[in-house]
Amino acid sequence: MAGNSQGRNRRVSGKKGAQIGSGGKRRRGLEGKGPTPPASARKGHVKNRLANAKAKQAAARRPAPRRGGAKGTAELVVGRNPVFEALRDGVPATNLYVQQFIDSDERVRAALQLATERGDINLMEAPRPELDRMTNGLNHQGLVLQVPPYEYAHPEDLAAAAFDDGDDPLIVALDGVTDPRNLGAVVRSVCAFGGHGVVVPERRAAGMTAGAWKTSAGTAARTPVARATNLTRTLESYQKAGLMVVGLAADGEMELQDVEALDGPVVIVVGSEGKGLSRLVGETCDVRVRIPMPGGAESLNAGVAAGVVLWEAARRRS
Secondary structure (H helix, E strand, O other): OHHHHHHHHHHHHOOOOOOOOOOOHHHHHHOOOOOOOOHHHOOOOHHHHHHHHHHHHHHHHOOOOOOOOOEOOOEEEEOHHHHHHHHHOOOOOOEEEEEOOOOOOHHHHHHHHHHHHHOOOEEEEEOHHHHHHHOOOOOOOOEEEEEOOOEOEOHHHHHHHHHHOOOOOEEEEEEOOOOHHHHHHHHHHHHHOOOOEEEEEOOOOOOOOHHHHHHOOOHHHOOOEEEEOOHHHHHHHHHHOOOEEEEEOOOOOEEHHHOHHHHOOEEEEEEEOOOEOOHHHHHHOOEEEEOOOOOOOOOOOHHHHHHHHHHHHHHHHO
């Protein structure tokens, strides 16, 4: 009997099945795998294939925006009042250099307080010779603010973002505008009247400097600025995408109130106050428009001219 008992025990121990210390694999195997995904998300299903085909068709109708435009260059703001005003007006900054043993006054204390409140600006103490070297001998008064390079959008991003939101693009392009304050004023007007961005040429034109940031009164943080390698080609690209190119010129063939193109996708091109539109840009425009000025002024600066046309465009779109 004892031998038979041992034999039975050996046979039982040889059976297949869960063993002690299995780690709960069998229990996990019985657990569910969650709810069944919808048919459109199940690979191989007819509805999944239809959904994929629709997505491809939508992508083919409009080219994908080219993210990541050119970058500007780093900039230094020097002097107690300029540094304080830049910090007060929200100009982006990475470092605030403070001269060692500086004779502190109200402006210095206010600048340090603003930089500390921002929380993303490094406070760096430096000897006067180092600040002299950084600023090439400018009168920095013991304060130097480092502004990071501006990250420009790609011109195609502006129209693509508007189309993606179901809007008709409203874009301003500047031709030969070299004053950063004019650029900042245009950015502010574009933001105020619901525009989708500003395009500036890469060469011989104002960029997004600290001065432009200040004039924009903070709107540069939410209004993209794109930099075009060749403005004429960029305007032609916009035309191919269905945008009308409207140039402002004192001798334009149409008056502003008669331009129906402002109701739809449009690029408004503003030239410099002295020279106006360059020849090639003027020839590329679909129509050239003049702003009536009963008071007899010969021209308006870029910021004011853009604001007038943007107001008219916003009025028609409302």
